[in-house]
Every structure is written in structure tokens, then in C-alpha cells.
Amino acid sequence: MFRIIQKSLKTGIVTGNYPAPTKSERPVPDAVRKKASVFGRSLAIREVDTGSCNGCEMEMNALMNPVYDAERFGIHIAASPRHADALVVTGPVTVNMEKALKDVHAATPDPKLVIALGDCACDCGIFKGSYAVTGPVERHIPVDVKISGCPPRPSEILNALKKLQGRKP
Amino acid sequence: MDRDERIESVKKAFGAKILGADRVRGIPVVTAAKQDIPAIASHMHRASDLRGTLSLQWAVDLRPRLAAYRIYYLFTLSGGPWLMLQTELYGEDRLFPSITPRIHAAKWYEREIRDMFGLIAEGHPDLRRLVRHEHWPKGTHPLKKDFSWNHVMGRQDGEYHFRQIEGEGVFEVPVGPIHAGIIEPGHFRFSVAGEPIMQLEVRHFWKHRGVEKLFENLTWAEGVSLAEKVSGDTSFGHSLCYCQAAESLLGIEVPPRANYLRSLFLELERLHNHIGDVGAICNDAAYALALAHCGRMKERIMQINDSLTGSRFLRGLNRVGGLSIDLPSDQLDAAALALKKIEEDFTDLSKIIFNNASLTDRLETTGILKERTARDHGVMGVVGRASNIDRDVRRDHPFAAYDRLRFKVPIYRYGDVRARLRVRVDEVHESMDLIRQALENLPVGPITNAALPAPQPGDWALSAVEGWRGEILYFVMAGEEGKIHRCKVRDPSFVIWPAIQFAVLGNIIPDFPLINKSFNLSYAGTDL
Ligand code: SF4
Numbered sequence: 142m143f144r145i146i147q148k149s150l151k152t153g154i155v156t157g158n159y160p161a162p163t164k165s166e167r168p169v170p171d172a173v174r175k176k177a178s179v180f181g182r183s184l185a186i187r188e189v190d191t192g193s194c195n196g197c198e199m200e201m202n203a204l205m206n207p208v209y210d211a212e213r214f215g216i217h218i219a220a221s222p223r224h225a226d227a228l229v230v231t232g233p234v235t236v237n238m239e240k241a242l243k244d245v246h247a248a249t250p251d252p253k254l255v256i257a258l259g260d261c262a263c264d265c266g267i268f269k270g271s272y273a274v275t276g277p278v279e280r281h282i283p284v285d286v287k288i289s290g291c292p293p294r295p296s297e298i299l300n301a302l303k304k305l306q307g308r309k310p
Numbered sequence: 311m312d313r314d315e316r317i318e319s320v321k322k323a324f325g326a327k328i329l330g331a332d333r334v335r336g337i338p339v340v341t342a343a344k345q346d347i348p349a350i351a352s353h354m355h356r357a358s359d360l361r362g363t364l365s366l367q368w369a370v371d372l373r374p375r376l377a378a379y380r381i382y383y384l385f386t387l388s389g390g391p392w393l394m395l396q397t398e399l400y401g402e403d404r405l406f407p408s409i410t411p412r413i414h415a416a417k418w419y420e421r422e423i424r425d426m427f428g429l430i431a432e433g434h435p436d437l438r439r440l441v442r443h444e445h446w447p448k449g450t451h452p453l454k455k456d457f458s459w460n461h462v463m464g465r466q467d468g469e470y471h472f473r474q475i476e477g478e479g480v481f482e483v484p485v486g487p488i489h490a491g492i493i494e495p496g497h498f499r500f501s502v503a504g505e506p507i508m509q510l511e512v513r514h515f516w517k518h519r520g521v522e523k524l525f526e527n528l529t530w531a532e533g534v535s536l537a538e539k540v541s542g543d544t545s546f547g548h549s550l551c552y553c554q555a556a557e558s559l560l561g562i563e564v565p566p567r568a569n570y571l572r573s574l575f576l577e578l579e580r581l582h583n584h585i586g587d588v589g590a591i592c593n594d595a596a597y598a599l600a601l602a603h604c605g606r607m608k609e610r611i612m613q614i615n616d617s618l619t620g621s622r623f624l625r626g627l628n629r630v631g632g633l634s635i636d637l638p639s640d641q642l643d644a645a646a647l648a649l650k651k652i653e654e655d656f657t658d659l660s661k662i663i664f665n666n667a668s669l670t671d672r673l674e675t676t677g678i679l680k681e682r683t684a685r686d687h688g689v690m691g692v693v694g695r696a697s698n699i700d701r702d703v704r705r706d707h708p709f710a711a712y713d714r715l716r717f718k719v720p721i722y723r724y725g726d727v728r729a730r731l732r733v734r735v736d737e738v739h740e741s742m743d744l745i746r747q748a749l750e751n752l753p754v755g756p757i758t759n760a761a762l763p764a765p766q767p768g769d770w771a772l773s774a775v776e777g778w779r780g781e782i783l784y785f786v787m788a789g790e791e792g793k794i795h796r797c798k799v800r801d802p803s804f805v806i807w808p809a810i811q812f813a814v815l816g817n818i819i820p821d822f823p824l825i826n827k828s829f830n831l832s833y834a835g836t837d838l
Contacts, residue, residue: 144662145599152655155606159613188492192517195834196542196623201492203612206605220490236463237443237516238495241487267539272452272461273520292542294622 156210162296169304173285177305179252180226183215184306186256187225187249191242192274193232196292197259201229203295216302222246227254230284233265234276246282254305257284258298260291316393319359324350335558335771339394344406347383347397352412354385354393361388363688364409366783367419368798369427372398373455375768379429381406382785384772390706392772399429408434415688418808426453426522441515441837444468452523453796459523472511475501480508483819487516494833498822505818510811517837525797526789530556530630530762533794537784538625541801541835546579547777548799548835549628554709555784556630559771560763568632568757572710574748575624577741580778581649582611584734584741585656587830591731592663594824595672603659607652614645632758639752646749653742660735673728677825679813680725687809691780691802693829696733697725703776715747725813727828764792779803779832801835 169177177184188201204211205218219225222245234242246255257278260266268274278284288301300310317331317338327350330341342350354362362385369381383395399406408431410416420431421440428451430437442450447464451457472482480503487495497513521540525533537552538545550572557564564572589604612622618637619627627633663669679689684697694701702719704712720736722729765788775782780802789795810829814822 144658144665148603148658148662151658152603152606159609160616189488190494190517192519192837193494193834194539194542195494195832196539196545198492198494199543200622203605203609205492206609207602208606208609218492222488232517233519235517235519236446237518238487241495241516245488267536268519268524270460271520271524272457272459272463273518273523291539291625292623294616 155207156213158208159296162294162300164290164297167287169286173254173305174307176252176285177254178307180306181215182306182308183217183226184302185217185219185224185226186229187219187222187227187245188229188231189222189242189245191230191232191238191262191276191278192235192268193259193261197231197261200292200295200298201231201258204298209295209299211299211302214299214303214306214308216306222249225249225253227256229256229258230262230278230282231258232276233261233268233271233274234278234281236273236275239275239281242278242281254285255282256286256288256301256305258288259293260289263287263289266291316360316387316391319357320350320353320393323353323357334394337392337394337772339396341396344381344397344399347381347395348407348409348412351383351385351395351409354383354395355413360385360393362386362393363685364413364415364419365392365688365781366785366798366800367409367416367423368785368800369423369429369453370787370796371427371453371455372768377401379427381423381429383409384783386701386706390701392707404428405430405432407432410434414686415805418804425451427451428454438471441518443515444470452520457523459520459527470513472499472513473509475509477503479503496833500819500822502819506816507814507819507822510814510822512807512811514807514833515837517834519838521838522797522799525794525799528794529792530560530794533797534628534630535626537799538623538628540799540838541803541832542623543583543832544579544777544779544782544801544835546575546624546627547775547782548801549625550576550710551773551775551777551782551784552786552797553628553630554775555771555773555786558773559765559769559786559788560630562631562759562762564632565756565759566711566753567636567755570711570748570752571633571637571757572628573712573715574745575619575627576710576775576777577744577748578611578615579624581738581741581745582608582615583778584738585611587827588660588663588731588734588738590830591673591727591824591827592669594827595669597663597666597669600659600663603655607655607659610648610652614648617641618645629758630762631760632756634758636757642749642752646746649742649745653739656738670728672824673731674724674726676727676821677813677817677828678724678726679809681723683812684725684809688805689809691776691806692730692733692737692778693806693809694780695720696722696729698723701781703774703781707774709773709775711748714751715744717744727824730828762792767795770796777802779830780806799835799838801832803831803833803836806831807836
């Protein structure tokens with residue numbers, strides 16, 4: 142026990158210890174802002190991987206670590222689409238994941254937001270045109286926000302989400 | 311045993327059945343007619359002087375040069391050397407004899423070959439589709455040369471039949487493809503009676519993106535960026551393996567400084583993944599404290615990656631011939647200092663972790679992968695080393711600067727979650743030490759060897775890298791006009807996934823996430 146307390150004291154607070162993002166996100170269109178406003182200052186996210194290389198997943202996971210701690214902005218990860226306000230979709234939508242994506246979208250209660258995360262989700266990236274890919278995401282479900290990057294840094298994702306919530310960056 | 315002795319051993323046993331024996335870039339290759347393959351493969355697997363593990367089996371469509379398919383078998387013999395076997399199917403011949411009844415490790419490879427090439431392994435006990443899900447139209451075999459990379463696929467109806475156990479009180483629990491956390495998609499079908507798992511069937515390839523086909527559109531230099539995206543968490547390991555294969559094929563010598571830096575970056579990648587995994591394994595046993603600490607350490611290392619190279623995933627660094635950027639020594643020194651702090655930090659934390667009795671209780675004897683099962687599947691890497699399989703490419707086939715660096719390969723016998731955790735913790739310390747050594751001995755000089763010569767169409771090369779999960783393999787064959795004819799990618803996950811089906815038996819479903827996390831395999835790297 143003593144060791145654990147000592148460790149915590151020695152570590153101190155690490156939240157916010159990251160370089161500010163250099164890339165500025167596109168402004169959120171008014172219509173999307175309005176749609177997002179019903180969720181107030183909390184946002185339950187369901188992450189759906191439709192064929193990413195898992196780089197985008199790693200950065201989404203990083204959002205939850207103590208350094209970025211997205212929970213302090215009311216952003217949390219829901220275990221089921223039924224509990225979600227927003228879907229974060231990564232990957233170029235493979236032939237095998239197309240149906241699962243549509244099912245998840247249908248299972249998410251309205252009103253809902255869809256965020257395409259990473260170059261693959263935005264325009265299929267390097268996988269564009271492949272026989273096994275049917276994306277991008279917006280070909281199958283309506284997309285409200287696009288966050289580009291391969292992968293976008295966690296600080297950039299966090300900024301984009303905060304902007305969506307109407308918070309200052 | 312020297313290389314020729316290996317060929318001699320096979321020749322002695324099979325005489326005139328061996329149609330050819332050659333050495334390609336140091337690798338002995340034996341050629342035989344297809345009907346003799348099972349006996350010869352079985353000999354390579356079982357003979358006491360060879361004891362080969364099937365490390366990879368793959369096919370190549372040789373058109374347009376030759377109207378034939380070639381099937382390759384790669385064995386890793388005890389102690390690490392390679393031995394290859396090959397056969398060809400001519401004209402309209404679509405059948406080859408399966409070796410799966412004799413060599414278990416071939417089972418997914420032969421199903422994959424069927425899906426991708428339409429070549430059927432006769433006598434294979436399970437010829438269900440693997441990569442192609444049921445809605446792919448019949449006759450869709452993407453790696454055939456007459457299938458275009460951007461073909462628009464139709465759909466058909468179809469249903470996948472899971473293996474079923476019947477009996478009183480047996481029920482099935484389907485999980486996935488979309489899971490509760492931020493994880494990749496895959497489907498797990500459990501059969502349980504009461505609590506213990508009686509059977510697990512893993513169904514993958516949801517993320518199949520056509521990576522191997524996409525390689526065939528690219529030139530050697532362009533391939534690097536695709537290799538980085540095979541499995542994002544192993545960006546550097548995959549791009550390194552690809553580059554090494556291409557360099558060996560093109561006959562490019564990589565300058566020493568680049569070799570040292572490559573080792574350094576590969577260890578950095580191992581560090582952030584291993585530390586992240588240690589936290590995540592503990593978290594799945596409900597010990598969130600470790601996750602918080604490991605999460606911040608992992609983040610720190612990724613920030614170091616970013617400040618050194620401009621990429622948290624070490625992307626854009628490798629290029630065929632060396633590296634694309636050099637690092638000034640003051641930056642490297644600063645990174646070394648930061649890593650030293652992290653190592654102390656991690657040492658403290660591992661004491662806390664291993665002193666926690668209730669955590670140990672969850673980890674010990676959970677998800678045991680028996681050594682025998684691991685061997686039958688050809689398992690290696692972190693998971694293998696926790697089940698007493700003493701393999702490490704860095705030692706057995708030294709690449710980059712590993713022949714000039716010293717390190718230990720941690721081996722544990724029990725094969726449970728705790729052993730897999732221990733291997734990772736030990737490897738964190740070894741990696742820190744490797745980075746220190748690489749920095750101390752870092753030579754000065756150029757970091758890349760510029761010109762890319764054009765290889766002879768049909769030439770091939772093979773390369774292996776010990777990524778943080780285990781052995782990554784790339785096979786590349788040159789095509790016309792400086793393009794890639796074939797690039798076979800093998801992430802260690804492809805090999806280890808089937809083994810997890812055995813490690814969970816007798817455990818309860820609530821322990822599955824913990825067991826799965828202790829394997830931490832890549833879905834993207836498997837599905838390609
Ligand atoms: S955008 Fe980049 S990091 Fe994200 S899934 Fe695609 S290739 Fe991977």
C-alpha cells in the first residue's frame with residue numbers, strides 16, 4: 142500500500158502533458174454544431190473499426206490515458222451502440238465489414254453523430270479502389286465530422302471533439 | 311549442421327524424388343513433384359536431424375512468365391536455420407495434396423491459398439472459406455493474375471457453419487465482430503456447458519483490405535508506406551521487414567549507421583507496445599492502477615518517437631536502402647535520458663504488480679497454452695517464449711545491428727497469462743539495454759544507399775524481423791518494369807490466432823478478455 146501511495150505522489154499529475162496540436166481542425170458547420178448541442182457537455186462514443194490498420198484505434202485508446210484523459214471533458218466510450226451519442230468510425234469499410242457498419246448505425250439511437258476518423262475513413266486512404274474495400278464511410282452512412290490524419294494525433298482528435306461540443310480548444 | 315547437410319539429409323531419404331536442390335540467397339530450396347510433397351514435408355517436420363516447424367506456406371501465380379502456380383513451404387529447423395520446399399502446378403491443374411493431416415500448422419495457410427488462388431488442398435480436413443466471407447461470389451480469387459485489383463465484387467447469399475457441439479445444456483455464445491472496447495473486429499463463438507469453455511472458434515478476416523494485391527501495383531520504393539499500414543502498432547517492424555526483403559532482392563547494402571538506428575527504432579516500438587500491454591493485461595484483471603501508470607509511460611515513449619521522427623508510430627522512416635532521416639546526437643542523448651527515467655519508473659511499477667497477491671491469483675494458471683500445442687501450431691514470439699519455445703529472430707537470423715548487440719531471450723515454461731506478462735516485463739528491460747548499446751556504439755556515416763537497381767523478373771527474397779509480437783515474414787518476388795510481382799506478408803498473429811482456441815479451453819468466458827489481452831494479437835495483420 143505504502144509503495145502505491147509513494148508511486149502516485151512521486152508521479153504527480155500528468156494530465157495535459159502533451160504538445161499542443163499544430164494542425165488546426167476545420168471549423169464545425171453550424172448544422173452539425175446544432176445537432177451536437179443536444180448532448181450538452183457530455184458525449185458517449187462507440188468506436189467502430191471497419192478495416193483500419195489499428196493505428197487509429199491506438200490513438201483513440203490513448204485519448205483515455207491519464208495524459209489526455211478525455212473523460213474530463215465528458216467524453217467516454219460506450220460499450221454498446223445503444224448507449225452511444227456518436228459513432229467514431231475508422232478504416233476504409235471493407236467488403237466484410239459493410240453490413241456490420243450499417244447494423245451498428247441502425248442500432249444507435251437518434252439523434253446521433255457520425256465521426257469519420259483518419260484518412261482511411263475519410264477517403265479510403267492508401268486502400269482506395271481495392272477489390273476488398275467499399276468505402277469511404279460516407280458512402281454507407283451520413284458523416285457529420287471528418288478528422289483527417291494517418292493517424293491523427295490524440296491531441297488533434299481531442300481538439301476536434303471539444304470543438305464539436307462547443308468548448309474552447 | 312551446415313547448409314548442404316540439410317539438403318543431403320532430404321536427398322538421402324528421397325533420392326530421385328528430389329527434382330532439384332538449390333540455394334537462393336543462402337536459403338536451401340528443395341523442389342519436388344506435387345504428389346511427393348506430403349512425404350517430404352513430413353520428413354522435414356519429423357526427421358530427428360531436421361525437426362522443422364512450418365513457418366509459412368504460400369503460393370505465387372507465375373503468369374505471365376509461366377502458366378503455372380508455385381507453392382512454397384518454409385521450415386524453420388531447430389536452432390533457427392531455414393529450409394524451403396517448392397512444387398509447381400501446371401496449366402489447368404488446380405489441385406495439390408494437403409499436408410495438414412500431417413502438419414497441423416498448415417491448416418490456415420492451405421485454406422488461405424484456396425481462397426486467394428482457387429487452388430485446392432486435397433485431403434484438407436476443413437475446406438470452409440477463411441478469408442472470403444460467405445457473401446463473396448463463387449470464383450473470386452483475388453491473387454490470381456487475371457483478377458484485377460480494383461474489381462467491383464458482387465454479392466451472394468451464404469452462411470458460415472461454425473463447428474458445433476451438441477448435448478444437454480450446451481449452448482453457444484457469439485461475440486463480435488464489434489466488441490465493447492476500442493478493439494478491432496473479429497468474431498468469437500464459444501460453446502459452453504455451465505461455466506467452462508468447451509470450444510472456441512475464432513472467425514476473422516473482417517478487415518481484409520486486399521493488402522497483398524495492392525502491393526502488386528507498387529514499385530519497390532512505394533511498397534514501404536503500404537507495409538507500414540499492414541498493422542499500425544507494428545508500423546516499423548513491418549516496414550523494416552519489407553525493406554530488408556527488397557534490399558536483399560535488389561542487392562543493396564545498408565550502411566552501418568542505418569542498421570544501428572533501425573535496431574534502435576525497432577526496440578522503441580517494442581517498448582511502447584510491451585509497456586502498454588502490461589498495463590492492459592492488469593486492467594483486464596481489474597487492476598486499473600497499472601493501466602494508468604503504463605498508459606502514461608507508453609504515451610511518453612510515443613511522444614519521444616514523435617519528437618525524434620515526427621511520427622508517433624515511427625512511420626515514414628524506413629526506405630529501401632536505409633532510413634529517410636538521420637538524428638543529431640543531442641536529440642538522441644535527450645531521448646536516452648528520458649528512457650532511463652521511464653525504466654526506473656517501470657521497475658517500481660513492476661514491483662507493485664508482482665507483489666499483488668490477488669492479481670497474481672488471476673494471472674496464474676489462466677489461459678495455459680501448452681508447449682506441445684504451441685509447437686504444433688508453429689507459435690513463436692512473446693506467446694511462444696512464455697510456453698518454452700526458445701525462438702527469437704534477432705538471435706537466430708540476426709538482422710539490422712543485432713549481431714553486434716548483446717541481449718537475453720527470456721523464456722518461461724508455464725504458458726499462462728502470468729508467463730506472458732513476465733516475458734514482456736523482462737523484454738522491456740532488455741530493450742532498454744539494447745537501445746543503450748545501440749547509442750553507445752552508433753557509427754557515423756551515411757544512412758541510406760541511394761540507387762535502386764532493377765531486379766530480374768522472377769527473382770525472389772525472404773526476410774524475417776522479430777517484431778514486438780514475434781516473427782514477421784515477408785516474401786517478395788520481382789515482376790516486370792520494376793514492379794512487385796508478389797508480396798507475401800505474414801504477421802505472427804496469423805500463426806498464433808488458432809492456438810488461442812486451445813488456450814481458453816476449460817477457462818470461463820469472463821476470463822477470455824484477459825487471455826486474449828495476454829496474447830494481444832493483431833486483427834489487421836492477420837486479415838491483411
Ligand atoms: S488512417 Fe492511417 S492510421 Fe488510420 S487506419 Fe488508416 S492507415 Fe491506419
